[in-house]
Amino acid sequence: MxxxxxxxxxxxxxxxxxxQLFNAFNDNLYKTTMVLxxxxxxxxxxxxxxxxxGLASGLFILPFFILSALxxxxxxxxxxxxxxxxxxxxxIGIMAIGAVGLTLAWKGVAVHAFAIPLLLAALFAMGVHSTFFGPIKYAILPQHLEKDEVLAGTGWVEAGTYIAILAGTILAGPLAVQHTGWATVGILVTACIGYLVSRQVPPAPPLGGPEKLDWHILRASVKLVRDTMHNAEVYYAILAISFFWTIGAVLFIQFPPLAKNTIxxxxxxxSLFLVVFSIGVAIGSVAVNALLKGRVSARYSPISVIVMGLFVVAFYMVAKLWEADQPASLLSVSEFIAWPMAAVLLLCLLGISVSGGMFVVPLYAFLTTRVSPDKASRTIAANNIVNSGAMVGGSLAAMALSAAGVPITEQLLLCAAMCLFSAWLARRLIVAENAAADLAAAAGA
Known part of the structure; x- marks a missing residue:
């Protein structure tokens, strides 16, 4: 600590x-305000x-799939x-476009014909922005930190991400409908501050020799994933992270309509749902670092994601009970908290997110500590390609289930089932981790 x-x-x-705090804050403030x-x-x-x-989530994720290799x-x-x-x-430019879209939608000017497409275009552009930032925020850590600091740094980055999501979500709730004009100012100011802070990041020159960029996106993506997956520890870490974020994508798609139509x-x-989720992941991120004492290991990941699945089932059961005795009109925050079972619902959500944070943070550390430093960014990028493909698949599945008439509440069970498969992948990672440790011990003997 x-x-x-x-x-x-x-x-x-x-x-x-x-x-990274300002980056995650602005992403979430804009996206949540827009969706709500x-x-x-x-x-x-x-x-x-x-x-x-689902469309909003898919558009934000899509650039990770097509541009991560580059x-x-x-x-x-x-x-x-x-x-x-x-x-x-x-x-700054992207948020200027988003601000125009929000202003037009808020004023009721060409909402369907122009404002919503403009909002979605800015969201896609923010996805491109985050695609290029994503590999760096983790891969730069081994370059600036000592070996025994990398897990702590990864935990702080992950916890900071969710603290920022928390702050953006808290603001997005009240700003979304009644004070949208303030949201437009907020996203522009945050973008400017983020740029000024970024100028203080120390230089991090390339560690390998010069290589030619491959601008063929499809070929580069396939080659990158293929070259990365030969390491068993990295392979299972990427697959486990991908299923975790698929679960997260489905949950985040479900929260706004579930809150409005079921709760x-x-x-x-x-917004409070997303706040509790963000707090939980931040707690889990820091807690697992304390348990592992700086050692990169997946030993707590299988049990963490199984516990996460149990909390998803509990959340589903509470939502079904709530559905049987729904309020007659939309509840404010104080009315919601006073409603029977509200505390249990929030505790279930907190349990989902704490256990989720404990599951995923050590897996990211595998991606930067099990490869040579000059390939760390590409390993993170390969992870982002697989993650985004899985998340787009999860988003499409959630959209298809909704189109088929499957209630949002019932879709929660899909997330619980995916937790079981994630636990199996985490267990396979532990086997690979132990095999690598045995091999290293034999080589040193």
Whole structure:
């Protein structure tokens, strides 16, 4: 824990950490405000609302699938700090487009014909922005941190991400419908501050020799994933992370329409769901680092994701009980908290997220510690390709189930089932981890 706190006082980590905070905050403030505004102020049909939420998630994820190979190459072959500054400068322009879309939608000007397409275009552009930032925020850690600091740094980045999501979500709830104008100001100001902070990130020059960029996106993606997956530890870590984020994608798609149509709650309560989820992942991220004492290991991952699945089932059961005795009108935050079973519902959600954070954080550390430093960004990029493909698949499955008339509440059981498969993948990772340790011990003998 002392090592973790020490990192927050160093220039080799703090500017990156703060830049990531603003990045995650702005992504979430914009996306959540946009989705909640459209769900609560534009549409009035559960299947349409779920379809829009799924479309928004899919558009944000799609760039990770098609551009991660190029992003990984750039991050390994160029100065990572310089790329961060370029990315953050682009964010200012993207948020300007999003601000115009939000303003038009809020004023009721060409909402369906122009405002919503503009909002979705800015969301896709933010997905591109995050695709190029994603490999760097983890891959730069082994370059600036000592070996025994990498897990702590990874935990802080992951926890910081969810703290920022928490802050963005808290603001998005009240801003989404009644004060959208303030949201437009917020996303622009945050983008500008993020760029200024990014200028303090220390240089991180490429560690390998110069290589030619492969601009053939499909070929580069296939080659990158193939070249990365030969390491058993990295292979199972990537697959386990991918299934975790598929579960997360489905849950985040379900939260806004579930809050509105099953829980009968206001946008602020839908925002509260995401807040509790974010707090939980942050707690789990820090807790697992304390349990592992800085050692990169998947030993707690299988049990963590099984517990997560049990909490998903519990959340489903509470939602079904709630459905049987629904309020007559949308509940405010205070009315929701006073409603019977609200505390149990929130505790189930907190349990899902804490156990999820404990599951996923050590797996990211595998990706940067089990490969050579000059290939760390490309390993993260390969992970992002597989993750995004799985998440798009999960988003499409959720949209298809909604289109087929499957209630949002019943779709929660899909997430619980996926937790079992994630536990199996984590167990396979432990086997690979032990085999690698035995091999290293034999080589050192």
């Amino acid at each position: 002392l090592t973790s706190m020490h990192l927050l006082r160093t220039r080799r980590f703090l500017p990156l950490f703060v830049t 505004f459209v769900v609560y102020a534009v549409y009035n049909d559960e299947s349409t609302e779920a379809a829009f939420s 992003a990984g190459q750039l991050a390994d072959m160029r100065d990572k700090a310089k790329i961060i500054r370029i990315i953050k400068l682009c964010e 009968m709650a206001s946008p602020e309560v839908a």
